[in-house]
Amino acid sequence: MTPAATGLTVRTLATTAVVLLAIIVGLAGYTYVGFYNVAASEPDPDFVRWSLETIRNNSIERHAGHSVSPDRSLDDPEMIRTGGHHYKEEGCVDCHGGPGISPAEFAKNMRPKPPDLTRAIATLDDAELYWIVQNGIKMTGMPAFGPTHSQEGLWAMVAFVRHLPEMSQSEYEKITEASEGEGHHQAAGEDYGPAASGK
Numbered sequence: 001m002t003p004a005a006t007g008l009t010v011r012t013l014a015t016t017a018v019v020l021l022a023i024i025v026g027l028a029g030y031t032y033v034g035f036y037n038v039a040a041s042e043p044d045p046d047f048v049r050w051s052l053e054t055i056r057n058n059s060i061e062r063h064a065g066h067s068v069s070p071d072r073s074l075d076d077p078e079m080i081r082t083g084g085h086h087y088k089e090e091g092c093v094d095c096h097g098g099p100g101i102s103p104a105e106f107a108k109n110m111r112p113k114p115p116d117l118t119r120a121i122a123t124l125d126d127a128e129l130y131w132i133v134q135n136g137i138k139m140t141g142m143p144a145f146g147p148t149h150s151q152e153g154l155w156a157m158v159a160f161v162r163h164l165p166e167m168s169q170s171e172y173e174k175i176t177e178a179s180e181g182e183g184h185h186q187a188a189g190e191d192y193g194p195a196a197s198g199k
Helices: 003-033 046-063 077-089 092-096 105-109 117-123 126-135 151-166 169-181
Strands: none
Touching (some): 046 126, 077 092, 077 151, 077 169, 092 105, 117 151
């Protein structure tokens, strides 16, 4: 390599380092001075939204532990009923809504907006859903239910959420009302799982 080429390489590296340092200092100053608006009433810029969604999705995929699976089938009507009880009692319906049921007014003003689970779960496998229910997601309002629920209870919530897209409003109401009134147990002769609706 000629001295001229070496000098050019050094200058290029120095210029790159200065530019990167300027970007870092600029971002640090922007953050420190408080220019970024954290108000939930203010939409995130596209690059911030994209960054947060990318971080979230890749983190969930990496940490979910895809070998994790429930002891019972997620089609088990009793698991679905138990999950329906948790879904209602823990206030999940307030943020995410349910079949024929809109989220509470406050949820419509959250940022990021709680997802419509009937659509969002199509992009997640069972292990990823379990991880989210167990651990929650920072800076979204999604709490971690792992510290307060058993592994079986967490899987029941996954089972219920997994069946939301195919559930009618009347089925949703039967499941949650029966769970609330009967201590999570199936009423005699009743089956509120997918099979009951011919699905």
